[in-house]
Amino acid sequence: MNYINGEVNNSEVNSYPHLGLQHDDFRSAAHALVDRIIDYYGTLAERQTFPNVKPGFMRTLLPGQAPEEAENWPQVFSDVEKVIMKGSTHWNSAGFLAFFPCGTSYPALLGDLLSGAANPIGFSWASSPACTELETVMMDWLAKALNLPEFYLHNGIGPGGGVIEGLASEATLMTLSSARSKAIRTQLSLHPNQTHHDIAKRLVAYSSNLSNSSVEKAGKIALVHLKLLDADKDGSLRGETLLAAIEIDKKNGKIPIYVCASLGTTACCTFDDLTEVGPICEKEGMWLHVDAAYAGSALLCPEFQYIRKGLEFTTSFNFNPHKWMMVNYDCSALWFKNSSHAVNALNVDPIYLQHEEMGSAIDYMHWQIGLGRRFRAIKIWFVLRMVGLEGLRSHVRRGVAEAKHLEGLVKKDSRYEILFPVTLGLVCFRLKIETFDEEKTNELNRKVYEAIHADRRFFITPASVGGKFFIRIATGHVNCSTAKLDECWNVIQDVTENLLGSSPHLDEYTADCSR
Amino acid sequence: MNYINGEVNNSEVNSYPHLGLQHDDFRSAAHALVDRIIDYYGTLAERQTFPNVKPGFMRTLLPGQAPEEAENWPQVFSDVEKVIMKGSTHWNSAGFLAFFPCGTSYPALLGDLLSGAANPIGFSWASSPACTELETVMMDWLAKALNLPEFYLHNGIGPGGGVIEGLASEATLMTLSSARSKAIRTQLSLHPNQTHHDIAKRLVAYSSNLSNSSVEKAGKIALVHLKLLDADKDGSLRGETLLAAIEIDKKNGKIPIYVCASLGTTACCTFDDLTEVGPICEKEGMWLHVDAAYAGSALLCPEFQYIRKGLEFTTSFNFNPHKWMMVNYDCSALWFKNSSHAVNALNVDPIYLQHEEMGSAIDYMHWQIGLGRRFRAIKIWFVLRMVGLEGLRSHVRRGVAEAKHLEGLVKKDSRYEILFPVTLGLVCFRLKIETFDEEKTNELNRKVYEAIHADRRFFITPASVGGKFFIRIATGHVNCSTAKLDECWNVIQDVTENLLGSSPHLDEYTADCSR
Structure with missing residues (x-):
């Protein structure tokens, strides 16, 4: 056929089903996929966590281009195992002890499915009132469930409220950008002849060297x-570290504006001291953001409320229900004490996004980096209702109990040391060689790590803090168990003995270590 | 019960199903939800597009906090209609003619469901090789299907390649940040004593006043x-506009670094001239990003290839399969001619994200703003295979044919004028009052728009370009049809007659207009 630029040929139109499949074909495909997912979850515990594939493996499995004509569901379905599962790292297999868990649950899957079907782009209230309003209600439910300060409630005192972002990275960037814009506005009102960059070059923000890499980004x-x-x-x-930095910076003409404090650092699940950092931020008029991406879910339980001390000093607070709260990726909850600081920072309002309820309703596009947004509140709603707060507490408690169990195993073996308090579901430890230097110890532990990774039964991640290389094991996903941790500990002990020999005298390791 | 800080009570553990529901309860719930979604899609054409709700409506429908104990699926399921559907703007009902369409299809829903079940966080290759590799293959499939320049292929010549972002906003921010970092590095190599801000204050980027608001953001x-x-x-x-701006800026000591050109502007679906803008960017060493969020899908069809002229000059290219390519939200495809400019811009590599294949595999976390990412490639794969390129072309052609149909109706009525060429699936028009001034014409058209919105049968959005307020109607979603556009056109004509009276002499409108 000859195509003429821009010409419409009506015979081309309407020859395919508008939804890509007929209703009944979708019904049978979706039912089959649901059953397949149940099989997957039912056998997931025993799947090999990390796949035996090398970079580029998929090129040989797939054609070089998309098909011209539609293929049928059975063809596609049969490739799920051959292509996707073959190369997947199974984040919820029992052997997955890396990073932090990524949340999943059946209620979340149901919510996500409905969200995909409704499929609004919820940038403004008018673009789908239900999308915006369920989000405000869910953010209040979450704030109450976590016992956050009342100023974070939409339905509370003041201009506070919560929003669902995709990731903690976005929450950090959004709050840092907001703090920056607020500082620039303040300075411009004092020195109207300065440029934004004259001011921006003097601004300084702080975080600890253990904060997530996305803070630096x-x-x-x-x-x-x-x-x-x-x-x-x-x-x-x-506090004293922060105070010293602020004093030096102020002496050098800098303007301290923002602290990103961590509750539950990524490397070692440690906690910044908000009771010290908070009053300093308050006195200096600095924005205090809390990144509790992983640990925030623990606030569901009364016995972990003690880690929230100092939250009353915060300006914004973020945690990821997609980590430890059984909600599928992506879902990151962010609260502002004063949402107008976010809205004023980045607001651009073209006419095609204006609507008649502006000003009396929330337009979440101004609370985030991007413009569009998924209807993520549904999956939170489904999880909170179908699991219940008691169910979620039980999930958190199980993860902590697993970590305590592993901590007990490590402590019984004098060749190892625990490096940070096991507060929640993360255990950090290493082999120690007391007579040797740090470098040798790191080298040895790196070998232990590499041997565990090569063994493939468990997928773990190492970390390095203060020059110490160590192994971190994260518990608490749906298929983690104390029995599996026992098995993992046996692997670690075997690996250690292969490296060290069975001698209890670790200084005999000298020769091996230099190989 | 008394809770002691941090203490683990093992009796609390394991009392709830780890996945939130038993396998069989999920099976029956998911099957029922699938059937419900089919009912929804089956009746969606006739749903009232915009809901009869006011801000705050949902507070009265839901409890003030999450339940302590789990509720069962039937309770939750029955609220889907009462709470979600009641307050939803139905983006795929036949009366939805606002913004641009948001893609949907049954194959995309299947893909999204599988993606949610697999649920890896694909930040690095090792975090799930299948997630990264299917993405590289899909981005090559898409690049070939759209006939993008070969340098955008992963499997092609040079360091190019594609990545799936969430939204076009992220793609713009990512490319602008990358261009900024590249410029700062270049300047630092020439003037090592300058600060980043000394350089950044001199940088300047350009876009047209019709580019999407997210560019300004x-x-x-x-x-x-x-x-x-x-x-x-x-x-x-x-080109001449850009050139003039560059010359003035360079004279004032500025450094032009970046142009965001639009193929298919949001307000009126017009096209920047890449054959003029491109060579200027090349000569000046500027980054040329193309935002083709909506219109990019048209490149699937040979007869719309003419809009791609000049793409060989681009540095990056972005379009949203979630708009016009039947893929559910969110899914935005971005290509870099040289991906190292993105990777070098924002790379932070903590040890807990390092893995043994680093350097020989792609770690997509460096290609985007955030750290984590959904497995979005599955839904693209399912749509490309189960709809096929011919099916997608048919979908695009249908949208254009609908727009041409509406254009024909508008042109037949001399009271109206078409404002921009109807190139793809958007028709921009307004009532004209030739004897009156622009302000009166705008006021009249605003009244037409408000009356259509108040009628509630159709949801449309207005826009304003060059001081002219007009109505824009976007066609092409799954339930749009020429019959429905006829109906919409009748509503518009009725509304017009109510405002103007039946007199063909529009200057009789004077009195009404001042009310």
Whole structure:
């Protein structure tokens, strides 16, 4: 056929089903996929966590281009195992002990399915009132369930409220950008002849050297000098460290504007001291953001409320229900004490997004980096209702109990040391060689790590803090269990014995270590 | 019960199903939900597009806090209609003619369901090889299907390749940040004593005044002076306008670094002239990003290839399969001619994210703003295979044919004028009052718009370009049809007659207009 630029040929139109499949074909495909997912979850515990594939493996499995004509569901379905499962790292297999768990549950899957079907782009209230309003109600439910300060409620005192972002990275960038814009506005009102960059170059933000890498990345994107301050030996950012940095910076003409404090650092699940950092931020008029991406879910339980001390000083608070609250990826909850600081920072309002309820309703597009947004509140709603707060507490408690169990195993073997307090579901430990230097110890532990990874039965991640390389094991996903942790511990002990021999005298390891 | 800080009570553990529901309860719930979704899609055409709700409506429908104990599926399921559907703007009902369509299809829903079940966080290759590799293959499939320049292929010549972001906003921010970092590095190599801000304050980026609001927002976040240049009378950014701006800026010591050109502007679906803008960017060493969020899908069809002229000059290219390519929200495809410019811009590599294949595999976390990412490639794979390229072309052609049909109706009524060429699936028009001034014409058209919105049978959005307020109607979603557009056109004509009376002499409108 000859195609003429831009010409419409009506015979081409309407020859395919508008939804890509007929209703009944979708019904049978979706029912089959649901059954397949149940099989997957039913056997997931025993799947090999990390796949035996090398970079580029998929090129040989797939054609070089998309098909011209539609293929049928059975063809596609049969490739799910051959292509997807073959190369997947199974985040919820029993052997997955890496990073932090990624939440999943059947109620979340149901919610996500409905969200995909409704499929609004909820940038403004008018773009789908249900999408915006369920989000405000869910953010209040979550704030109450976590016992956050009342100023974070939509339905509370003041201009506070919550929003669902995709990831903690976005929450950090959004709050840092907001703090930056607020500081620039303040300075411009004092010195109207300065440029934004004259001011921005003097701004400084702080976080600890244990904060997530996305904090540093947010500084790079927002072009704010983000200083990583040393955490203390327990992995906590302390008031005196922050104060010393602020004093030096102020002497040098800098303007301190923002602290990103961590509750539950990524490497070692340690906690910055908000009772010390908070009053300093308050006195200096600085924005105090809390990144509790992983640990935030623990606030569901009364016995972990003690980690929230100092939250009353915060300006914004973020945690990821997609980590430890059984909600599927992606879902990150962010609260502002004063949402107008976010809205004023980045607001651009073209006419095609205006609507008649503006001003009396929330337009969440101004609370986030991007413009569009998924209807993520449904999956939170389904999980909170179908699991219930007691169910979620039980899930958190199980993860902590598993970590305590593993901690007990490590402590019984004098060749190892625990490196940070096991507060929640993360255990950090290493082989120690007391007569040797740090470098040798690191080298040995790296070999232990590499041997566990090569064994493939467990997928774990290492970390390095204060020059110490160590192994971190994260518990608490749906298929984690004390029995599986026992098995993992046996693997670690076997690996250690292969490296060290059975001698209890670790200094005999000298020769091996230099190989 | 008394809770002691941090203490684990083992009796609390394991009392709830780990997946939130038993396998068989999920099976029956998911099957029922699938059937419900089919009912929804089956009746969606006739749903009232915009709901009869006011801000705050949902507070009275839901309890003030989450339940302590789990509720069962029937309770939750029965609320879907009462709470969600009641307050939803139905983006795929036949009366939805606002914004641009948001893609949906049954194959996309299947893919999204599988993606949610697999649920890896694909930040690095090791975090799930299948997630990364299917994405690289799909981005090559899409690049070939759209006939993008070969340098955008992963499997092609050079360091190019594609990545799936969530939204076009992220793609713009990512490319602008990358261009900024590249410029700062270059300047630092020439003037090592300057600070980042000394350089950043001199940087300038350009886009047309018709580019999406997210472009301006990206400038605010990245702290780059983004100048909105006037599009010409056809809504196109022209070379001479860009050149004039560059010359003035260079004379004033500025450094031009970046242009965001639009193929298919949001307000009026017009096209910047890449054959003019491109060579200027090349000569000046500027980054040329193309935002083709909506219109990009048209490149699937040979007869719309003419809009791609000049793509060989681009540095990055972005379109949203979630708009017009039947893929559910969110899914935005971005290609870099040289991905190392993105990776070098924002790379932070903590040890807990390192893995043994680093350097030989892609770690997509460096290609985007955030750290984590959904497994979005599955839904693209399912749509491309189960709809096929011919099916997708048919979908695009149907949308264009609908727009041409509506254009024909508008042109037959001399009271109206078409404002921009109807190139794809958007028709922009207004009532004209030739004897009156622009302000009166705008006021009249605003009344027409408000009356259509108040009628509630159709949801449309207005826009304003060059001081002219007009109505824009976007066609092409799954339930749009020429019959429905006829009906919409009748509503518009009724509304017009109510406002104007039946007199063909529009200057009799004077009195009404001043009310």
